[in-house]
Amino acid sequence: xGGEVIKKKPKPTQMNPNxxxxxxxxxxxxxxxxxxxxKKSEEDDTSKSILGKRKDRSDDESDxxxxxxxxxxxxxxxxxxxxxxDCEMVGVGEGNKSALGRVTLINKWGNVIYDEFVRPLERVVxxxxxxxGIRPRDLRKAKDLWSAQKKxxxxxxxxxxxxxxxxxDLKALLLSHPKKDIRDTSEYQPFQKTGSRRALKHLAExxxxxxxxxxxxxxIEDARAAMMLYQRNRKEWEKSVKDQVRNKKKQxxxxxxxxxxxxxxxxxxxxxxxxx
Numbered sequence: 001x002g003g004e005v006i007k008k009k010p011k012p013t014q015m016n017p018n019x020x021x022x023x024x025x026x027x028x029x030x031x032x033x034x035x036x037x038x039k040k041s042e043e044d045d046t047s048k049s050i051l052g053k054r055k056d057r058s059d060d061e062s063d064x065x066x067x068x069x070x071x072x073x074x075x076x077x078x079x080x081x082x083x084x085x086d087c088e089m090v091g092v093g094e095g096n097k098s099a100l101g102r103v104t105l106i107n108k109w110g111n112v113i114y115d116e117f118v119r120p121l122e123r124v125v126x127x128x129x130x131x132x133g134i135r136p137r138d139l140r141k142a143k144d145l146w147s148a149q150k151k152x153x154x155x156x157x158x159x160x161x162x163x164x165x166x167x168x169d170l171k172a173l174l175l176s177h178p179k180k181d182i183r184d185t186s187e188y189q190p191f192q193k194t195g196s197r198r199a200l201k202h203l204a205e206x207x208x209x210x211x212x213x214x215x216x217x218x219x220i221e222d223a224r225a226a227m228m229l230y231q232r233n234r235k236e237w238e239k240s241v242k243d244q245v246r247n248k249k250k251q252x253x254x255x256x257x258x259x260x261x262x263x264x265x266x267x268x269x270x271x272x273x274x275x276x
Contacts (some may be wrong), residue, residue: 070221082227084230
């Protein structure tokens with residue numbers, strides 16, 4: 001017994017105060033053990049709270065879930081046989097002269113294929129922001145007119161061009177387009193009332209159930225509205241265009257038949273003068 005060595009107990013090591021605080025936090029934040037013994041009242045309260053939140057959603061949230069009638073039908077941004085165009089204008093000169101400030105083209109699906117701000121040749125004196133939505137900063141790095149004109153001409157060549165009051169847009173771009181390929185919703189007779197042209201805003205709301213131009217105009221929305229108006233009436237519209245072309249051809253043939261008689265008469269008269 002006398003030779004037995006007594007082992008001393010090791011002194012407990014002191015932990016760093018930071019680690020002690022961390023352990024305490026972990027214990028406080030540790031998840032409580034799962035228990036299946038829920039009280040019935042707790043289950044009822046939980047279900048009621050979830051259903052209550054769903055039921056008591058604000059009107060704003062429910063409005064966001066509503067389908068936009070002008071939303072594209074897919075994400076295909078390829079160039080199609082029909083394209084719609086809309087332009088926004090700014091004021092130059094004394095402010096009453098319009099110049100191109102933005103041009104937008106969409107395909108038949110409603111997806112944007114070209115959308116650019118355009119810097120006019122003349123100094124802008126009125127941005128007409130309340131309608132055009134264009135601000136000075138938008139034109140600082142904008143495309144020049146000739147670049148935009150060239151690109152638009154390439155995109156619309158050989159295609160059906162849809163829009164509202166397209167003569168204004170083409171004039172601003174200094175472009176022309178074959179009349180047989182223009183589908184203007186302001187000139188389509190079934191859309192007119194008592195022979196007068198109607199605003200795109202009214203047509204969109206009445207025919208499509210879409211609200212546009214409530215403030216600053218969006219050329220993408222306007223182009224989509226025009227395209228959708230055309231697509232919904234495409235069959236009848238194209239038939240009326242074919243009928244118009246057919247009637248013009250008939251009129252042209254009638255005029256050609258009458259021309260030889262006039263030519264013969266002029267030849268007889270000329271021969272009479274020569275004989276004298």
